[in-house]
Amino acid sequence: MRTITTRIMALCTVLAFIGMMAAPLATFAGITPVEIKIRVTEKGFLDEKGKPYNAKNVLRIPNGARVTITFVFSEELTSLAAGDTHQVAVKSDKGVIGETEKIWIMNRQASVTFHAGEQGQTRYRAYCVLDCIGMEHLTNLLIEVV
Numbered sequence: 310m311r312t313i314t315t316r317i318m319a320l321c322t323v324l325a326f327i328g329m330m331a332a333p334l335a336t337f338a339g340i341t342p343v344e345i346k347i348r349v350t351e352k353g354f355l356d357e358k359g360k361p362y363n364a365k366n367v368l369r370i371p372n373g374a375r376v377t378i379t380f381v382f383s384e385e386l387t388s389l390a391a392g393d394t395h396q397v398a399v400k401s402d403k404g405v406i407g408e409t410e411k412i413w414i415m416n417r418q419a420s421v422t423f424h425a426g427e428q429g430q431t432r433y434r435a436y437c438v439l440d441c442i443g444m445e446h447l448t449n450l451l452i453e454v455v
């Protein structure tokens with residue numbers, strides 16, 4: 310009888326241990342990766358509906374998620390900027406965490422992937438690193454971890 314009790318207790322201990330180990334894993338895996346597309350134009354960074362990102366329209370990303378931001382070259386063909394090239398860097402308070410390839414009419418999109426909130430970061434910003442038409446509107450895409 311005593312042996313059975315001991316075995317049950319041992320089993321409970323093992324199960325409790327597995328539970329403790331599994332809980333953080335489940336939480337981590339439970340956060341769905343986020344994919345966001347952002348249009349890059351001489352007028353600035355726009356969301357998929359064409360609405361500009363600015364101080365009032367901040368891009369929000371969920372804490373802990375693996376985030377991929379795809380920057381899409383979206384200059385109008387009638388504009389001089391159609392011949393332009395952009396390249397977007399993403400920066401946290403600690404420095405640059407990623408940079409896209411160059412995007413232009415023949416290579417229209419490129420992505421940056423990172424973990425939102427890594428190392429306690431609460432915000433990021435993105436900007437074009439090239440001298441382009443409209444560069445003054447491509448200096449400050451605000452990204453907030455929520």
Ligand SMILES: [Cu+2]
Pocket residue numbers: 394395396437438439440441442444447
């Ligand atoms: Cu640019």
